[in-house]
Amino acid sequence: MITLFRLFSRLPLAWLHALGSVLGWLTWLLSPSYRRHLRENMLLALGDVEARRIRSAAIAEAGKGMLELPRIWLRPLAETASRVVEVSGWELVEAASRRGKGILYLTPHLGCFEVTAQYLSTHAPITVLYRPPKQPWLQTMIEAGRARAQLHLAAADLSGVRGLLKALKRGEAVGMLPDQAPRAGEGRWLDFFGRPAYTMTLAARLVETGASVIMVWAERLPAGKGYHFHLQAPTEPICGSLEERAQKINQQIEVLVRQCPQQYLWGYNRYKRRRSSEALPTSAEAAQQGAQSEAQR
DSSP states (O other): OHHHHHHHHTSOHHHHHHHHHHHHHHHHHHOHHHHHHHHHHHHHHHOHHHHHHHHHHHHHHHHHHHHTHHHHHHSOHHHHHTTEEEEEOHHHHHHHHHHTSOEEEEOOSBBSTHHHHHHHTTTSOEEEEEOOOSSHHHHHHHHHHHOBTTEEEEESSHHHHHHHHHHHHTTOEEEEOTTSOOOTTSEEEEEETTEEEEEEOHHHHHGGGTOEEEEEEEEEOGGGOOEEEEEEOOSSOOOSSHHHHHHHHHHHHHHHHHHSGGGBOTTSOTTOOOTTOSOOOOHHHHHHHHHHHHHHO
16 A cells, blocks of 8 residues: 555646546445435535535545545655645734744645645644554554654644643644544534534633634645645634533534535544443434524524
């Protein structure tokens, strides 16, 4: 697999995206569970009409996301960063840097989420939370591709959390995928597109440090032309109790996804039940949470 990754890393991005579209459709056709998750998640979040409208594009974009990884991870950092051809909202980074309290970048599974930290590390140090994979060969690829000169990795454990806190105290940046399903005992059941999803609370806890929160995602441009880097301030303050802050982060993710729903990773099982996690809310509790979420929007 490592040899195959290295081979793909030498192909032009346009070729990888073209092949990725084919891979996306093959995955859709050959995996009933993936097909079910994608259909259910899109229908719930977008409604039948919109889900049908973008389904084909979403299937292709998911495949592009898989095959662009070798080029993102294994090419020189300068070359990877150069694929970001347009940036919107960089003034938010400059303002946050002047505050000097650190920056918390939140990047959902939207667009090319692997290029975000890579690009940001060319401007300033950033520490990124990650969960080590079970496959040793993939761990090797991740360490080689993500650990750059100013890009530091923090494993999703107690020592990693301490690393994130230390980085923020130094006034540096940290980044994470806030819509990644946490381990049992590390999250809360909160509303996400109208359905209870086991949601990480770490991002909400880090807000307590006073760090500036910036939502960031990299839009995949057509024909392998590169990426449009979007940096956005939350549409409302991330404040309140821990649970309220985590819920507001979920709402901010929804705001981003609605901007480009075809590039969200709908096949990711966001609603999976974690073994030994706290009990799933009852129908009445879920309805109450949904009503509270709507009232906050």
